[in-house]
Amino acid sequence: MKLQDEIGEQLKSIPEGYYDFLVYFSTGIFFSSGLLYLTTPLKALFEMTKDISVFNSILIAIVLFVFVTLQGQIASSFSIFVKLFINRLLKIFRVKHSNFNYTNKTSNSTTPTVDGYWDDLFWIYLNHPLIAKIMIKRYARVKLSRANSFNCILLLINYFVLQIFHRIPTSVDQTLFLIITVSMTVVLILEYWLRQSWFNDGIKKFMLTTKDKVIND
Numbered sequence: 725m726k727l728q729d730e731i732g733e734q735l736k737s738i739p740e741g742y743y744d745f746l747v748y749f750s751t752g753i754f755f756s757s758g759l760l761y762l763t764t765p766l767k768a769l770f771e772m773t774k775d776i777s778v779f780n781s782i783l784i785a786i787v788l789f790v791f792v793t794l795q796g797q798i799a800s801s802f803s804i805f806v807k808l809f810i811n812r813l814l815k816i817f818r819v820k821h822s823n824f825n826y827t828n829k830t831s832n833s834t835t836p837t838v839d840g841y842w843d844d845l846f847w848i849y850l851n852h853p854l855i856a857k858i859m860i861k862r863y864a865r866v867k868l869s870r871a872n873s874f875n876c877i878l879l880l881i882n883y884f885v886l887q888i889f890h891r892i893p894t895s896v897d898q899t900l901f902l903i904i905t906v907s908m909t910v911v912l913i914l915e916y917w918l919r920q921s922w923f924n925d926g927i928k929k930f931m932l933t934t935k936d937k938v939i940n941d
Contacts, residue, residue, distance in 0.1 A: 743864035747871060748796030755799065755875040756792050762883060762901065765893040800867055803874035810917055823921040823928070841927050848930065855930065862926065866919045873912035879905050 776784070814822055826841040845863075849856035883901065886892045 743860060745793070747800055747864055747867045748793050750796070751799050751868065751871040751875055752792030752794070752796030754872055755795055755878060756788075758875070758879045758905070759882060762879070762886065762892065762896060765895045796871065799871045799875050799878070803867075803870040806870050806874050806877075806913060806916060807920075810913065823925045824917060826924045826927070841924060844927055844931050848927070852934070859923075859927065862919075862923050866916065866923050869912055869916040869919050873909060873916050876905055876909035876912055880909065 810824060814824065845856065845859060848859060880902075883892070883898075883905070887898075892898060
């Protein structure tokens, strides 16, 4: 119980918006790094940053921080299209038994009957706050893989647009960029599918084992 209490205190000390910020910032950094490599030669970048004053450096850092966070937030929202794409593939290949979509409807009298996992997750949050914190942490990983897979698709779109207008610097190894980006797109979409399935399965199993049992912490 002592170890469980310590873990509980550590999770309670984490701010509610921490995981959202982590997802937004890390995915924004990922996309911005790829776009910077694709559009700006490294030599030119070093020349630009060589004689910048301290004040301008701080100003640039603030602007970049805001841009990166906003990009991550936008990618997190519009990455829903990745989920729609996976659902389309599941339908095409007639995959009927999959945990990717949350279809479990618990008969717990204290649980709302709204479709989806949020109703069950809210119930867990009210009755088992510690478990809910762990679930939210896992959901952040789901959002991270989904947003990064969407960013990879955005990078590919940017590559082809820049290629059409001949705006890609000669220092960029286009073949290597394509191989890495396409590979990461496939891997990250697969990772998202697996993480979403594991997340849904975790909620289902927890709701089944706690059915009709409400433990108030």
